[in-house]
Amino acid sequence: MQYRCTVLELLDPSKDICDEFDGIFCKTRKGKYEVNLPLTELEISEDSPNFQFIEDYWYWFWNWR
Numbered sequence: 775m776q777y778r779c780t781v782l783e784l785l786d787p788s789k790d791i792c793d794e795f796d797g798i799f800c801k802t803r804k805g806k807y808e809v810n811l812p813l814t815e816l817e818i819s820e821d822s823p824n825f826q827f828i829e830d831y832w833y834w835f836w837n838w839r
Contacts, residue, residue, distance in 0.1 A: 776817070779804040784813075797835045 779802040785791060791799045796812035803809075814832055818825045 777804055779809070779811075781816070782808070785810060798831075 782801045782803055785799045785801060787798055791810055796814065798813050799810045800813055800816070801808055802811050813828065814835055816828055818828050
């Protein structure tokens with residue numbers, strides 16, 4: 775199931791949730807709810823200015839971590 779959300783910020787891996795399985799998390803908002811999600815769970819439209827950043831992180835995370 776997919777939901778639209780807004781990424782509010784990246785969470786600091788030294789202080790917040792972060793692990794070898796999920797990697798770096800970000801704080802997102804959907805409506806009135808805030809949810810922390812791993813960056814690898816985000817799907818971004820190819821025309822977004824952030825698309826390549828997420829793709830590069832995803833590639834690095836799954837291939838070189």
